Amino acid sequence: MKPISYARATDIASAVATVSADPTRAFLAGGTTEIDLLRQGVVTPSGLVDINELPLKQIESLPDGGLRIGALARMSEVAEASDVVERFPVIAQALVFGASAQLRHMASMGGNLLQRVRCSYFRDVSSPCNKREPGSGCAALDGINRGHAILGTSDQCIATHPSDVAVALVALDALVHVTGPNGKRTIPIDDFFLLPGATPHREHPLSHGELIVAIEVPALPLARQSLYLKIRDRSSYEFALVSVAVALQLDGNVIRDVHLALGGIATKxxxxxxxxxxLLGAEAQRANFLRAAHEELIGAAPRKYNTFKVELAERTIVRALEMITTMGGRA
Ligand SMILES: Cc1cc2nc3c(=O)[nH]c(=O)nc-3n(C[C@H](O)[C@H](O)[C@H](O)COP(=O)(O)OP(=O)(O)OC[C@H]3O[C@@H](n4cnc5c(N)ncnc54)[C@H](O)[C@@H]3O)c2cc1C
Ligand code: SF4
Structure with a gap:
């Protein structure tokens, strides 16, 4: 057994300094991803820096109507916060449909963004996997790829990004605030997740030792009219086959504004x-929903076992748009 050092950080600066000082140290939040991977031998840190005592748990409404979620706020706390439920329902729903109640109590928001892929070959250290071991190959390309991605894939990796709430946050143009050895910076969430391309081991733009401190959701009026639709093999405790986060505002029957993001089918x-x-400026009617869904999936590159995801994604987009427009979506 390989020994691992453990330290509990009490302030942000020392947490960042301790992890930055050694490329083999890692942050530990809820541990629901990190400890699994450690047990499976997929990650092999020499030390863990527990960040759970850092003052990063607050969920705050901002004066301009936005929302700031501390990186250590638990998924369950965010899902239940009245401000989130009322003004950003897509976030609350994406959280409630994720994992299990026990996991949601443990799992932090920062850790959720940085959770690793569920590709079974990634988690089996005897399989070739470019993400785990660059240059070793990708067992999923011609393997069991039913759950894998059809958008944003490369010939190096086709793993799906697993997070639900990240899909809602991408739809709402959230920002990720980080602090690192070289200071603070803010990353628009759409730039926070990287496509695999030729470097699937690089999943995000953080450098070693950079700590997510908060996620900020801007004040978007249409966020009140939003929902998360998740299609999965069973109705709880399961990752998405396809998911849709949508926020929409109508002017009469015309779509005045719409934000749409997809999960379960893409590498980010x-x-x-x-x-x-x-959809922008179009009549809110099924024919336009079908056209929009079809256009989004035109670049899909399914593999042997996941061709069904193309039609499933189109149908799920149409259903989510029908649900949100039936609910109101009115300015
Ligand atoms: C059985 C199971 C089912 C699940 N189902 C779903 C699901 O349906 N939908 C879904 O979205 N998720 C699901 N998850 C994933 C779960 O949501 C994540 O494991 C969890 O959110 C990770 O948060 P954590 O605090 O436990 O992170 P940890 O495991 O502590 O950390 C994860 C990674 O992030 C790093 N890290 C943590 N916090 C920070 C920070 N603030 N700054 C920088 N780095 C940090 C760690 O070093 C580590 O690399 C499931 C997990 C399990 C085990
Ligand atoms: S799909 Fe990605 S994570 Fe899965 S085996 Fe291939 S390279 Fe690894």
Whole structure:
């Protein structure tokens, strides 16, 4: 057994300094991803820096109407916060439909963004996997790829990004605030998740030792009219086959504004900009929803076992748009 050092950080500066000082140290939040991977031998840190005592748990409404979520706020706390439920329902729903009640109590928001893929070959250290071991190959390309991505794939990796709430946050143009050895910076969430390309081991733009301190959701009036629709093999405790986060505002029956993002089918939480472009200014009717969904999936590259995801994604987009427009979506 390999020994691992453990330290409990009491302030942000020392947490950052301790992890930055050694490339083999890692932050530990709820541990629901990190400890699993450690047990499976997928990650092999020499030391863990527990960040749970840092003052990063607050969920605050901002004066301009936005929302700031501390990186250590638990998924369950955010899902239940009245401000989130009322003004950003898509976030609350994406959280409630994720994992299990026990996991949601443990799992932090920062850790959620940085959770690792659920590809079974990634988690089996005897399989080739470019993400775990660059240059070793990708067992999923010609393997069991039913759960894998059809958008944003490369010939190096086709793993789906697993987070639900990240899809909602991408739809709402959230910002990720980080603090690192070189100071603070803010990253728009759509830039926070990287496509695999030729470097699937690089999943985000953080450098070693950078700590997520908060997630900020801007004051978008249409966020009140939003929902998260998740399709999965069973109705709880399961990752998405396809999911849709949508926020929409109508003017009469015309779509005045729409934000749409997809989960379960892409290598990063997928902002559906092609579909948004078709929907903006269009009548809120099924024919336009079908056209938008079809256009978004035009670039899909399914593999042997996941071709069904193309039609399932189109149908789920249409259903989510029908649900949100039936609910109101009125200015
Ligand atoms: C059985 C199971 C089912 C699940 N189902 C779902 C689901 O349906 N939907 C879904 O979205 N998720 C699901 N999850 C994933 C779960 O939501 C994540 O494991 C969890 O959110 C990770 O948060 P954590 O605090 O436990 O992170 P940890 O495990 O502590 O950390 C995860 C990673 O992030 C790093 N890290 C943590 N916090 C920070 C920070 N503030 N700054 C920088 N780095 C940090 C750690 O070093 C580590 O690399 C499931 C997990 C399990 C085990
Ligand atoms: S899909 Fe990605 S994570 Fe899965 S085996 Fe291939 S390279 Fe690894």
């Amino acid at each position: 939480p997928w902002r559906a900009r092609r579909a948004e472009h078709i």
